[in-house]
Structures are given as C-alpha cells and as structure tokens.
Amino acid sequence: MADVLYPPKPSPGDRVAVISPSSGLPGLFPLPYELGLKRLREEYGLEPVEYPATRTMGSTPQQRADDLHAAFADPAVKAVFASVGGDDQITVVPLLDREVIRAHPKPFFGMSDNTNLLAFLRETGIVGFHGASVMVELGRPGAMHPQTADSLRAALFTPGPYELRPAERWRDVDRDWADPATFDAEPETRPGTGWTWLNAHRVVEGRTWGGCLEIVGWMLMAGRGLARDLSEYDGGVLFLETSEELPGAEEVFRTLRNMGERGLLARFSALLMGRPKTWSFGRPLAPEEGAAHAAEQRAAVTRAMRAYAPEALVVFDVDLGHTDPQLVIPYGGLVRVDGPARCITVTY
Template identity: 80%
Template structure:
C-alpha cells in the first residue's frame, strides 16, 4: 500500500458536512442532533452543513452514497462527520465512487457502523478518524466530556502527536433521547479505572485499523474492504471495540478466532481494546453484572490472542467506542504504544 494520505485539516469558520451514512436517527431524535450541531458551531467554530438524508430514516443506500459523494466533492466543505451509526452501512459501500473520494480527501469522523466507511477510506489510502459522532459524543447531555472535547479539538485542528489519557470519569448508562429531562443535567459518571496492559515490554508504532468488532465481522463475511494481501496490516495497531448490542464473550472469541484462522489477527503486534459498553436499554446490567460481562469479554480477547498471537501487546479499557468519554483515534494513521512507560500517543 502507498503512503497513506492525511487530508488537510479544517480551520474555525470552515464548513463541515454532517451526514447519516447509516441510520437517519436525527429525524427521530432531533434534540441530541441539534445540540451536537450547536456545539460544532459554538465550541469548535465550524459551520455544519446537512444533506438530504441527514434526517431521513429509511434512505436507500444509493441516496446515502449520493450524500457522501456530495460532501467529499464540495470544495467549500473541509471535513465530514457522521451523525450516528446503525447496522446497514455495508450496503452503501458498493455504491461509492472510490476515485471521487480519493481525489477529494477530507477528514471523516465516525464510529460504530461507520467502521464500514473508515475501512473503505483505509483501503482507498486516506486516513480517517474513529470517534466523535454528532449525536452520541457532541450531543451529550449537560456538556461535552472534557476529554472528548480536548481529543476532538486536537484531531480537527492540530496536526502532530497527541497523548491519550485514561478517563478520569466515565459512563456507559444512557438516558432516553426522547425524554427532555435527559438533557436537563450532566449524566452520572463513575471514577476511572485506568488501562490494563498485557505484554507491555516494548514500544510499538504502526498504522491503526479495526473498529467495531461486530462490523468487522460483517465486512469479513461479505469480503469487503479487507485486503486479500494481509501484509498491508503487518506491524499495525488493531483497534477493537464492541457496541451497545453487547455481544457475548463466545461471540467475541469466535470472531477473533476467525480472524486468526484467516491469518489476520497475528499481523498486529499491538491491540487497543475499547472499554466495553456494559449497559443498554435491552440489558440494563448492574455495575456488578457489568463488571462480570467486561471480565468475560477481556478473557475472550486474551483466549484468542493466546491461540494466534501470544506475544501481542494489549491495552484494555481504552476510552474509544461506545462509552463516554469518546477519545478520537486516527484510523489508518500512526499510533505509538509504549508498554514500559504505559503511554499511548496518536498522530492527528
């Protein structure tokens, strides 16, 4: 693969595209969406631009692809951000014009189902950003989490290294977006627990790839945006996190086992594992139940790595993905994992 292209960064006052490549949930829950737009304007000084399907539930894959194309092709738009995830963005990928996007590279921010578009950009040779959707991160009740605010600001505007820090306080319990009371106060948070390190005896630096584990499984099954030449991932840093669907430890292990059988898992000498979400409206686990769920997921990851890549350095409970705060990680960019000093530095 050629040297990845880091798109030019926006500046305060620039226009940022706000698109819904997955679900048009702003149409159902306008409150967190409007709050996120307001913060793009007032906190970051950017002017959000919406597209025909941004607030449209049930938009066709072609319609969503059209919005992606319009956002990347517009010379007055300097960055692109997803509103939220979903579960069918994989159906949009066949409609994308790779050459159009390659010719108009821009920073793209998204996570969850947007792993599809991030993997597409990686395969196209463009560095993206995992994290910071409009509704989930920017639409946070009360105020932005300060670590989310700091990380996103650096990713948007400041090229160069940025050191990640373990969350001082975090949460994974959500309020009901349909209830105005959800937005009347800061959400309740818990004290941070730090990162967990395994095989932390060296310093590694490489290009990041991965994302939401459930979406990676879909891409692998559909044989999309995963290179058949696995050497392109050699020496990289694998990003893994799970969604609010809270897959079982068995499912996590089986997905990673399949990645190992494909010869993919062992390409990455370092893995960053996002703090797992341990609560959802469908499974409102107590803190004690959530801790057991998280421990089971951790053991599933370790079990797969022991079988296929036992020397891999692993960092657990990094605050990216579906919990809060939501640190922004470059996708296809450089991540430095310093085991002896217990430090993670990304290059924005």
C-alpha cells in the first residue's frame, strides 16, 4: 500500500459530523453526549452536525453506513467524530463505499469498536485518529483531562510532531451516566506510575496499526482490516489496548499468540500497549485487584512478544485507549518510539 494520506484539518468555526457507527447510546444517555457537543462548540470552536442514526438505538448497519457516507461526502463537513463505541461495527464496514470515502478524506476520531472503521480508513489510504469520542473523552464529568484536551487540539488543528507524555494522574473508575450528580465534579484520580520499557536500546519509526485488542481479534476472524501482504507492516508500530470487558491475561495471550502464528507480530518493530482498563460496572475491582489484573496482562503480553517478536521495542501502560487521560494515536500515521530517550512522538 502506498503511503496513507493525512486528511486536511478543520479550522475553528468549521462544521464537524457527529455519528454513531456502532451504538446509538446518545439516545439513552444524553447527559455526557450533550456535554461533549457543548465542548466541541465552546472549547474547540467547532459546530457539530448530527445525522439520522446518531441518537437511535437499534439502527440498522445500512442506516449507519448511510450516515457515514453522508458525513464524508458533505463538503461543508471538515471532520467526523464517533459518539461512542459499541460491538457490531463489523457489520457496517462491508456496506461502505470505499470510493466515496477515498474521494472525500476527512479526519475521523473514534476508538473501541471504531477500530473497525479506523482499519478500513487505513486500507483506503487515509490516516484516522484513535481516540476522542464525544460521550467519553469530550463528555468527561467536570472537565476534560488536560492531557486529553491538549492531544485532541493538536490532532485536530496542528499538523506535525507531538510528544506524548505519561500521565501525572489517571483514573479508572467510571460513574453512572444516567445520574446528573455524576457531572457535578471531576472523577477521582490516582498518581501516575509512568511507562515501562522493554528492549529500549533502539529507536523505531513507522506507521501504526492495531487498536482495541478484542476488536482486532474479531476483525482477524472476519478477514477484515488487514492488508493481504503482511510486508505492509514491516518495521511498523503496533498499538493495542483492552476494553472495559476486562479480558483475562490468558485471553490476551491467546489473541497475541494467534497473531504471532499468522506471522503478524514479527512484522512490527515496536508495540505500544495501552494502560489496561481494570474496573467496570460488571467487575468493580478493588485497587489491589486491578493492579494484579494489569500485572497479569503485562506478563501475558511479554510472554507472547518474547515468543514471536523478541527483538521488538515494547512500551507498557501508554495512555491510549480505554483510559483517562487518553492520548490520540494517528491510525496509519507516523509514530517515533525512542527507547534510549524514553520518548514517544506521534505525527498528527
């Protein structure tokens, strides 16, 4: 595949699409959604434009594909934001018209189940942006995390390099979106612990591929999101993270093992592994239990990488994906991982 294109960036005052390519949760939880729209307007100077399925739970894959086509084809819309994730975007991707989207390249922001669309855009030749969904990051109670806000601002408006920095404070515990009191104050945070580096004697610069590990596994099972010629990923930067479903260490290892057996892991020269989510409403782990879950995941990833890509540079607990703060990662864009300097620089 030829080098992918960084789409033109919006400017303050522009219109941006807000769509729900996965789940119509804005219709069930309007509080974080409306807060996210307000911040797009007031903090970023952008005018959000909704589409028919944006607030519709149970919309069909075709309705969501229609919204995507309309958002990309509208010349007045300069960027596209996903409202939130979900679990069935894999049924939407086959309905997308690659030529329509290729003819109207725009920055797309989303994560989690939106890994499907980000991989589709990369295959289409367009850099997307992993992160900054409207309901989660923009709709954060109290205020956006400053690091999230700054990363999004740079990804939106400023082309060129941007250095990622470990969070000084972070949080894992979520609060009820249906309760208005949730939005009265910022969530509690805990001190940051920095990033952990393996094989940090080298510098790697390459284009990214990856996303939410569970969704990556689904895509590979469905034969989606991956170039036919795996040499496309030679020397690249793999980035992965896990969701609020809290997959166990053995599941994480098996997914990576299967990627290794396919010959995929060895293609990448570096892996950025996001800080794992260690709390959910279904599994509200105590801090010590969450720390054990994270440690077991790091051990599982290390085990797989040593088996299939022993020379790869690996960085653990990077502030990407299902964590807060969340740093935006260019999907298909350039990332430089400097082991000796302990520095990660993305190109927005």
